[in-house]
Amino acid sequence: MLRRxxxxxxxxxxxxxxxxxxxSDGKFEITRxxxxxxxxxxxxxxxxxxxxxxxxxxxxxxxxxKRAGVFHCKGCDLPLYDAKTKFDSGTGWPSFYDSLxxxxxxxxxxxxxxxxxxxxxxxxxxxxxxxxxxxxxxPTGKRHCLNGVSLTFTPEAA
Numbered sequence: 070m071l072r073r074x075x076x077x078x079x080x081x082x083x084x085x086x087x088x089x090x091x092x093s094d095g096k097f098e099i100t101r102x103x104x105x106x107x108x109x110x111x112x113x114x115x116x117x118x119x120x121x122x123x124x125x126x127x128x129x130x131x132x133x134x135k136r137a138g139v140f141h142c143k144g145c146d147l148p149l150y151d152a153k154t155k156f157d158s159g160t161g162w163p164s165f166y167d168s169l170x171x172x173x174x175x176x177x178x179x180x181x182x183x184x185x186x187x188x189x190x191x192x193x194x195x196x197x198x199x200x201x202x203x204x205x206x207x208p209t210g211k212r213h214c215l216n217g218v219s220l221t222f223t224p225e226a227a
Contacts, residue, residue, distance in 0.1 A: 126161025129217020137225040144196035
């Protein structure tokens with residue numbers, strides 16, 4: 070819990086190194102120019118999804134979303150997470166213990182000088198989603214800590 074509080078507090082940001090981008094790290098099925106991404110995203114969405122920034126905690130309405138349904142990538146609408154795997158991590162970001170099959174990609178993130186994290190991104194368009202930690206609940210023990218601005222939610226039909 071101490072590590073989670075440290076990372077969520079923003080204190081870790083003082084040690085961040087700039088210059089990393091999910092958007093530039095690989096080939097994806099859906100690609101767009103910088104101008105196309107900027108035209109479809111707000112400044113905050115662009116900073117998070119294309120430059121691997123982090124939204125402020127407790128600012129996303131999706132953090133409090135409790136309905137059945139599916140969370141999709143805001144960049145390409147790929148289904149990423151079933152709401153059944155969502156849990157309240159207390160960190161201020163939407164958290165899940167597992168993704169849908171083949172929905173996300175991961176890579177090592179060394180932006181923090183003293184800590185290596187696992188970054189996760191949409192497998193179809195490369196949009197940055199957040200990070201995966203080893204302090205989540207059963208059955209996986211993982212916590213996919215995501216930026217709400219990278220996601221959309223489609224509730225299950227009644």
